[in-house]
Amino acid sequence: MRQRLSALVTGVFMLASVSAAAAPSVRLVSGPDYFPFSDPSLPSGGLTGALVQAAFAATDTPVEPVQFEPWKRGYADALAGVFDATYPYIRSAPRESEMLYSDAIYDIVSVALFRADSGRDYAAPDNLRGLTLCLPIGYAPAPPLVSLIDAGAIEVQHPSTSDLCLRELAEGRVDVFVSSTDLIEQRVAALFGPSAPFARGHVPVLRQSLYLIAPRAGASSVELIHRFNEGLARIRRSGRYDAIVQQQRDAS
Template identity: 35%
Template sequence: MLQRLLVYLLSSLCLCAQAADLRLVTGDDYAPFTGQALPEGGMLTQVVRAALQQSNIASSLDWQPWKRGYLKTLRGDYDATFPYVRTPQREEEFLYSEPLFIAEQHIFSRAGEVIEVDDVPSMQGRRLCYPLGWQPPPIIQQLVDDGQLNRHSPAGLHECARLLLMGRDDFFISDRRLGETALRLTGEPIERFRRSNSAINRSTLHLIVPRSHPQAAVIIAQFNQGLAQLRASGDYQRMLERHQQQGESATP
């Protein structure tokens, strides 16, 4: 009861006093989650803006390279950015929303080259493609830090899929939907690639607001309220299903 009263009071106070739209920023080439060429800017772009609308919060959206958008949000040029996984460093600097999406990360390699999560030796000495600004799972980061795995960091996952096809890199790691979308966009049959049988880890994607923002807690509370309403209405699930269908029917 007390929690509901707090949310109500925050909702009453908060962004009504804010004259300008809530300033959002995200990055490109993260299909199906975000992308300037995708319908509605991508699945999670639509979810974020719809959740804000549920709380009667107007928003504007800019597109920036991932690292630049993140840093500009941290210094106050934007109010919030998305979608980001939790890391200890980020949690020191940002407040997190409730999860926008639960992602299961898999290893993607060429067909015939078996690289599995529970077979660390199969990764050693290989070339990992992992986009700039992305945070690898802990076990992978440790292999990179120990010099047992070579990381190559292009701008986006589509480039990783292309480099995998060319034999320039050996594998990449991503959420199943992200990885399969990137592979389809190469124009090659999906049978030319392999996805690991099990997930390397599960992670949640979030909207984040700098702790230094004077209304950070209020923004997160109102956003979470809107997201909960979106889920309760069934609109959240319908958005995910619609974007998945569009991805399956898309041709390069």
Template identity: 30%
Template sequence: MRSLLLLLSLLYGGLALADDIQLSNGDWPPYLGEHLPHQGVASRIINDAFASQGIDVQWKFYPWARALHLAERGELAGSAVWLRSKEREDQFFISEPVIDSRYVLFYRKDHPVDWRNVDDLAGLRIGATNGYDYGAAFQQAEAEGRLQISRQTSDELGLRQLLAGRIDALPLDQVVAYALLNQHFSAAERAQIGFHPQPLRSDSLHLLLSRQVAGNAERMARFNQGLAQLRSSGRVAQYLREVEQSLSLAP
């Protein structure tokens, strides 16, 4: 009888240590996506960091604005992945960096673009995607009318506008651009596209956990601990390298 009680105590004690968390997510291959392997490499990193702490992630996929709104209201525990901002710091616990994002300017190789600062882009027809923030200098130049910006509904549409010669340049996350080009464009179309190596913006992207949800401060501490362990093990670098190699980004 004593052995049975001990076994039950260990069993239910182990179950008590288990936890789960519901997070919103969006569509941004290869980092995030409902139908991607592991729901994207950023989702994979978050999954594994939480799993190392005994927390199981349940992903809920929405358009970006709704994904953030549900997390802000605490209807879901949090959302992945986002830029850090003062406004978000007021609403969320913000993790250590999950991935880094590097935006560069893409162009057609028969019409290359050279630049050092945003004023060098004056006179060019520049594409951009609705709702995207391309950095303070770019956003200010757009607001002041110093740049000729044509906002589109998606990065893919922007690339098609670029290929059609309707715009001269398009800022894109370099890894996302390669994923789009590999998935939606022919080899002949891909061969027409180049990019300038100078970053328009470089930022880290983070997991957000709502301050409206009880226990999220402790969950974030556990997540950051798991993320640090994942990095030190080399698995984060391995996951990112696998993605880059699949997109022919790695040397």
């Protein structure tokens, strides 16, 4: 009887081990040129990449190496199930109809950037009426500006990267660029140094957060988001979250 019980227990453990080993790894995709949050040239693929990978690791969730695709293609591939999830994304109504959102990965402050010699400032969306906004392909406009853009009161140009937006702004080919203070600080310093020809609006355009998102139609999306949120909470409690943020800031 003892031998039978021992064999049964051993069999159960073997089945559990095989099941765990067979669990599919999470397939993630992100996009390039969103400094300091996401780019293949950055350590761990950027600040959000480091946090995402640490959150999954905290729940022993296997993750495949992160793939990088142009933002529009990466989103479409995640929506089609080629990937299980993508990041980092802000909330927008069209996306929320298609994607499940995780808890916030990182909070950002978005500001308007102008040429310093333009005399422009930002206090409210109407300040941008009649101007040309630079918005990289695949990026969603800041929600406070959407109605003006839809009405044609703000013209939008769509280059491929945020760096191109900054160069076009410096050259006077566009009037304003709206992005996070984190991105602006890093890329302006890298591209223009201390003599950058820009001035920020004195009032933030928006305070928002970055998220991991997974397709609503995905069979495992609800469980994936749950595991990610659990891992994110764990690294926040342990202090690992703050350590990663500081490491990434030091590296950039």
